[in-house]
Every structure is written in structure tokens, then in C-alpha cells.
Amino acid sequence: MIGRLNHVAIAVPDLGAAAERYRSAFGATVTGPDALPEHGVTVMFIELPNTKIELLAPLGADSPIAAFLARNPAGGMHHVCYEVDDILAARDRLLATGARVLGTGEPKTGAHGRPVLFLHPKDFDGTLIELEEVA
């Protein structure tokens, strides 16, 4: 059921500085920034041949990454996102194995306009996992 690695998300304190560093040090193609006020983040993407790196900076007072950056002021790897075909089937399989889904347990519309869920990092070796449905 697990599909492609859609992205690795890295929380950063300064998006512009991070983007410039990846461009100059790696010759990377970096797109954005895109402000997503309904998600509390501004995002940029490092485009790789097989996947992408999502650079995340907080936006607004209730950003979901504010606490992470308070604990890790220099930034750090925040989550990985795996694609699934059917997010409700994926959720039910996960719940049946005892894994915990964050929030209400119902998918929300993610930063890419598709249904997403987040899984409890304590169930996956300290790794926050996002699932994104790709039809």
C-alpha cells in the first residue's frame, strides 16, 4: 500500500537564506515561496529528479511548525510524506495495527490540495509521517 516518497519536509528559520544556499551550494532548482495561510506555513520546493524537498517556514501565530522551530531554532528534518492510493483504506489498516492518527482521524486537505493524514511519531521511531492520497 505504501507508495512513492512524495517529499521530505525540512523546517527552516529563514526560507530565503535556505533557498539561496541550496541554489549556490548544490545548483538546485528551488521553486516558491508559496504562502499557505490556511496551513500556517510558507513553502518552497527543491526539485530533485525523483522527489522533492519541502522547505517550511512558519506563517502566522498558530503555525504547526512553531513548536518544532522553538525546540530546533536552526531548523531540522520535520516529516516525510508517503503517497497512498486510498487514504481511508490506509488509515484503517494503520489503526488495525495499533498506529495512531493525529487530530480527528479524518483526512484534511493538505498543502497540495489533496487529502492528507499525519501519524503519531511515537509509533514510527520518532518520525512524523504524512500520508497523501494521490488518485
Added chain:
Amino acid sequence: MIGRLNHVAIAVPDLGAAAERYRSAFGATVTGPDALPEHGVTVMFIELPNTKIELLAPLGADSPIAAFLARNPAGGMHHVCYEVDDILAARDRLLATGARVLGTGEPKTGAHGRPVLFLHPKDFDGTLIELEEVA
């Protein structure tokens, strides 16, 4: 110059438990374990359609991930590995932008038998980056 995301590495306290969790919760294909005493780790790989997740557990007394697991006993995302065509050219470009290469600055033979370098996480928003030369 930056190429494919070769893998995301996750340090885990118990490889067998982690592998079983990814198999049962996600239906993932997990290979290994492979003991790499010269690298101080035992590895397993979660095979994804576009990349792989490397699960790392310490092996021996001087494991390079022992300190990380001491700070993060439940485990956590440890590094990302990007492919490059020419690791010495990549290193020189990085050094010219002020980024720091860990260790002696000379490539070592990595876990996959290819030349690798690690970059200082303080230069990349708290993210430990491995570069691997793929010819």
C-alpha cells in the same frame, strides 16, 4: 549538480520491530538486515517506487549513530543522501560557498561501496546531508 534523493536515513532503537511495523502497517517491502561493522551500523531498507528509506541501528562500540540515539532514544530522522556525478567537484563547489565537509574532507567508501561525504548540519538548517557519487 544535485541529483536524486538516494535515501532518507532513520535511526531506530530496534531494527526488527521497525521493519515489522513498516511491513504490517504499510505493506512495505523491507530488505536486510545487513551488518556493516566497518561503518558501525546494521541497515535495513524500505523499498519505495522512487527511492528508499534506510533504517539504521548501531553496531559495535563506536557506532556513528550512538550519540544520536542517546539524544533521541525513540529514534528519529538522521540524514538525507543526495546523489552527485562527481563527488570531488561537488565538494569543491560546496567549500567555495563556505559549507563545511565533516571529517578529513576526503571521500570515504560508504555503506553502498561508493564514495561519500557528509556535510555539516549547521550549514543546512540542522539537516545532516550525505553526498554519494553515482557514476
